[in-house]
Amino acid sequence: MKSFLSIEDVSDLDQLLKTAADLKKDPLKFRYLGKNRSVCLIFLNPSLRTRLSSERAAANLGMDAVFLDIGGQGWKLEFADGVVMNADKAEHIREAAAVIGSYYDYVGIRAFAELEDFEKDYSEEILTALHKYCPVPVINLESSTAHPLQALADLITIEKHKKTAKPRVVLTWAPHPKALPQAVANSFSRWTQRAGYDLVITHPKGYELTGKVNGNAKIEYDQKKAFENADFIYAKNWSSVSSYGQVLSQDPSWMIDEAKMNHTNNAYFMHCLPVRRNMIVSDQVIDNKNSLVIEQAKNRVVSMQTVLRTMLEQKDEESEGY
Ligand code: CP
Numbered sequence: 001m002k003s004f005l006s007i008e009d010v011s012d013l014d015q016l017l018k019t020a021a022d023l024k025k026d027p028l029k030f031r032y033l034g035k036n037r038s039v040c041l042i043f044l045n046p047s048l049r050t051r052l053s054s055e056r057a058a059a060n061l062g063m064d065a066v067f068l069d070i071g072g073q074g075w076k077l078e079f080a081d082g083v084v085m086n087a088d089k090a091e092h093i094r095e096a097a098a099v100i101g102s103y104y105d106y107v108g109i110r111a112f113a114e115l116e117d118f119e120k121d122y123s124e125e126i127l128t129a130l131h132k133y134c135p136v137p138v139i140n141l142e143s144s145t146a147h148p149l150q151a152l153a154d155l156i157t158i159e160k161h162k163k164t165a166k167p168r169v170v171l172t173w174a175p176h177p178k179a180l181p182q183a184v185a186n187s188f189s190r191w192t193q194r195a196g197y198d199l200v201i202t203h204p205k206g207y208e209l210t211g212k213v214n215g216n217a218k219i220e221y222d223q224k225k226a227f228e229n230a231d232f233i234y235a236k237n238w239s240s241v242s243s244y245g246q247v248l249s250q251d252p253s254w255m256i257d258e259a260k261m262n263h264t265n266n267a268y269f270m271h272c273l274p275v276r277r278n279m280i281v282s283d284q285v286i287d288n289k290n291s292l293v294i295e296q297a298k299n300r301v302v303s304m305q306t307v308l309r310t311m312l313e314q315k316d317e318e319s320e321g322y
């Protein structure tokens with residue numbers, strides 16, 4: 001794995017999940033691997049889990065991690081090529097990426113969708129530009145269209161609790177007062193399908209994800225029907241793709257509550273966090289013993305550590321000339 005931008009950088013998902021299970025048993029076992037290695041974590045947007053779990057994962061491997069709040073403290077960056085930089089952006093990604101890559105061995109970046117221009121967001125302008133101009137491997141800490149570290153943590157969580165090889169997993173839209181990106185839903189759909197799970201996606205009309213993301217998942221507009229026989233309920237809000245970035249509905253009847261969970265196969269409840277209580281999910285469901293939200297968040301350390309360990313081991317193999 002040279003960089004970790006999306007599921008397309010994962011050649012062997014089973015192996016990645018085995019590496020994760022191994023790390024979970026003994027998180028400090030590979031502390032020697034990251035000696036004299038460093039990672040710079042660039043954030044253009046807020047974070048609790050991604051920032052802290054990345055720092056913990058790096059520390060567990062003996063690496064130095066540095067956090068750069070480009071959104072708040074750094075020079076404002078220009079990502080497009082060929083523009084006259086006569087406005088508020090003081091530095092181009094070409095120079096910034098080259099400089100950061102000369103200081104660190106790995107660079108992570110968080111850059112959310114702006115939700116104004118589908119083509120711009122889905123071209124992954126910022127992630128692609130960093131990857132193009134940065135001389136070291138790049139890690140996606142949530143981009144415009146994907147959150148692969150979250151999806152890996154979600155799979156690690158499901159793998160622990162699943163009772164069948166092919167659990168029935170339901171990704172359900174839930175209401176939210178603000179327009180949110182599709183990144184988490186996109187990655188959850190792609191990763192769970194790659195893992196071979198039986199995926200159902202349920203949402204109101206107008207919230208269809210792209211065809212590539214839907215893949216072979218069953219789309220069910222009746223949420224109650226979708227919940228039947230579910231082993232895992234994964235709630236997430238996202239804004240519309242077809243009416244790009246718009247909030248088309250805040251229908252409270254889509255909130256996950258106990259009555260809906262009673263239609264499932266005693267399903268586990270999942271959400272990536274942060275979550276708005278009694279908007280996305282009722283207190284009773286998120287506080288129930290079947291709620292996995294804290295375990296998912298804990299597994300964010302494991303997922304980042306798995307990615308870093310894979311990259312560090314590969315670098316060692318390269319330097320030994322394998
Ligand atoms: N789930 C997630 O990525 O959380 P943060 O936005 O707090 O990093």
